[in-house]
Amino acid sequence: MQPTSTVDRPAAPQAPDSRTFGRAFADLRDAWHQRELWAHLGWQDIKQRYRRSVIGPLWITISMGTTALALGLLYSQLFGQEIATFLPYVTAGFVIWNFILGVVTEGTEVFIANEGLIKHLPSPVTVHVLRMVWRQVLFFLHNLAVYVVVLVIFFPELAKPYKMAGWDLEHPGLSWAVLLVVPAFALLVANAVWIALLFGIISTRFRDIPPVIHSFINLVFFMTPIVWHVGVLQKVTGGGGSTNDWRVLIAELNPLYHYVEIVRAPLLGHAQDWHHWVVVGAFTVVGWTLALFAMRNYRARVSYWV
Structure with missing residues (x-):
């Protein structure tokens, strides 16, 4: 019997490399195609949280309204602000902040909290992220009802040009520019995913x-600047309104300030400063780049780490 030459032997099949950007993009694409799954799970999360409750998810709105009212009344007196313009400012800011807070805090544990599903349900890991983000979007829509109530009450003051106490900038008031909140919030959601x-x-x-x-x-x-505004910092500098003071720069160097402002400004009829969009856009590009690298290198290891 003649020995078989190693040259004649077929090459062993190569295991597919999971650490590719193609696999990362495929995970995102497959998760989007399963949107009925994560949308249903996200809604069930809210129903389960308020199971056996009489008014159910309306507790979200009541809690937000109580907190916004208390903070608005308190800080309007501390900072000497007009309640008609300051309470809507605090309410809108707090609604947006709750969305950001939920995404950040729950996002860090999104895979840990779904350990059972990850181990027993073969699905893209992005499904669990989209489920969490969708749940936070539903919370945001519930909380937005508080803003609508405040808007109806103080609409006469917000519909005309006005100034907030301590701020030299005059805001044009509510107009059709309020529609900018749609692309602004869409950009916020895109950042929430990464x-x-x-x-x-x-x-x-x-x-x-x-x-x-x-x-x-x-x-x-x-x-x-949620329960205070940048104009307060300008007032502390001596009333000169200089934007180069270190106190104002601290607010500008806070990336969350820009995320809040692109959504809050159109909601309140504030003068829209486009540098907020530039900052958020830059963070979006950098953030998604880092997220894709993390997906490329460690997506397959998540099921072993949980």
């Missing part, structure tokens, strides 16, 4: 990340 993907993967590998972010986010809330 944030959950990137930080979700990192936090699944390093479990110390979620508590660090949960602690840090409370500090960021007070550093972001």
Whole structure:
């Protein structure tokens, strides 16, 4: 019997490489095609949270309305602001902030919280991220009802040009520019997806990340113009309104300020400063680039880390 030459032997099949951008994009594409699944799961999450409750998800709106009213009344007195313009400002800012807060805090644990599904349900990992983001969008829409109520009450003041106390800038008032909130919020949602993907993967590998972010986010809330506005900082500088003062620069260097402002400005009829869109657009490109690299290298390991 003649020995078989190694030259004549067929080459062993190569295992497909999972660390490719093609696999990362395929995961995103397949997750989008399963939108009926994650949309249904996201809605069921809300129904399950308020199971056996008389008014159900309306508790979301009531909680938001109570908090916004209390903060608006308190800080309007502390900063000497007109309640007719300051309460809508706080309400809109707080509604947007709650969406960002939910995405960041739940995004860090999005894969950890779905350990059972990841291990037993073969589906793209992005499905769990889209489920969480969709749930936060539904929360946002519930909370937006509070803004609508405040808008109806103070519409006469917001529909005409006005100034907020301590701010030299005059706002044009509500107009058809309010429709800019649609692309602004769409951009916010696009950022929510990459944030959950990137930080979700990192936090699944390093479990110390979620508590660090949960602690840090409370500090960021007070550093972001939610219950105060940049005009207050200009007033502290001596009334000159200089935007080069270090206090104003601290607000400008806070990326969350720009995310909040692109949505809040059209909601309140504020003068739209386009540099906020530039900053958010730059973060969107950089963030999605980092998220895709994380998906390319570590997407297949998520099921082993949870």
